[in-house]
Amino acid sequence: MRRGRPPLLGRQDLRAQAIRIVLSRGYENVTMGQIADGIGISVRTLHRYFPAKADIVWDEVDDSFDALGDRFAQADPGMATIEAISAAVVEVFSGADNDANRERLRLIAMTPELQSVQTSAFLRWRQEIIHFVARRLGEPPDGLRPIAAGTAIQAAIVESLGWWAREGDPGSPGEAVAWGLRGLTVVGGV
Amino acid sequence: MRRGRPPLLGRQDLRAQAIRIVLSRGYENVTMGQIADGIGISVRTLHRYFPAKADIVWDEVDDSFDALGDRFAQADPGMATIEAISAAVVEVFSGADNDANRERLRLIAMTPELQSVQTSAFLRWRQEIIHFVARRLGEPPDGLRPIAAGTAIQAAIVESLGWWAREGDPGSPGEAVAWGLRGLTVVGGV
């Protein structure tokens, strides 16, 4: 059996409760202490699960990593790179709860501290995209072009999601991403 | 005449001294208190000139804004959007001191806290690019495609500069940016 003292709450529950509190009061208006109190744990424990406050909001992205990686692996080799990435993101988002996502993404889009992300989740996601681009270009993942293009694509995706959340666009988040990435190719050609 | 008590040091001198201290000891190894002591001013005053610690490093970018905006205004209408932006950035950087720039950019590239930027300078710069893209696309500056593409292009530029500084690339920073942005168009087409 599993040794040691069992956690009071699973990571999922913890995250759900924390996000609920953050959404209800606003990211900048609530402190880690208030979040911890609301959940019923100590601040120290909260910080152990989420090293940075921003991780509370971004960490949920972790769940879509495996899915995204799988989509990349299965991507049609004949499909253009950006199209393949767009398709993968669209699929990952199509299964998600749009209303909950919109609320969380709007929070990110409207909170500067959350937009400038160096969270572990965000970095892992970027690496995934960079490696995919590198394979497509046939270049090493630490080369200039994969890094520059991968980072740019990630930025476009995040910005598209933010725009979708801010504007209250009637479509799905996946559609917004597809549009945004297509805008990238248009600019590249024009 | 100018009323009130004159500043002890101009903003330029302040910034130069602060950057010198940061570069010599490392961004994360030096505190605002140590920087203030090194200059000979109080921490509070230092914070008044640079609201965030990251501004000390990024603020110098401000100087190239007007130049960048001018280049955009003079850009050849027949030139492709990315080419025009690339050319403008190259020109702005060609006049700069490469060694000093490399040192500062390497600091940014190797300090996570400096890469995730929401500094005022960075945001102004982004808006400049977004507006240029919007004019080229004939779309409003708050539309999805200009925002997504503009943000992506800025990310590619910054990432290219970081790569150039990290790798010790023998070329100029402008060349690295040109390469990185070209990689963006390649991915868009492939």
Added chain:
DNA sequence: CCTACTTATGGCACAGTCTGACATAAGTCG
């Protein structure tokens, strides 16, 4: 049951960033 071990949690102190309120210094203008 009792002991050893393992893991989660809590409490505490602390460094560091950043802000607000207020006093003080150093100029100009009349």
Added chain:
DNA sequence: CGACTTATGTCAGACTGTGCCATAAGTAGG
């Protein structure tokens, strides 16, 4: 000289984040 204006300094405080150590709550084995 006195009124005004601007820059600086001092102080207290909130907040994030980390290290250290004690404690709680389980399991495994005698």
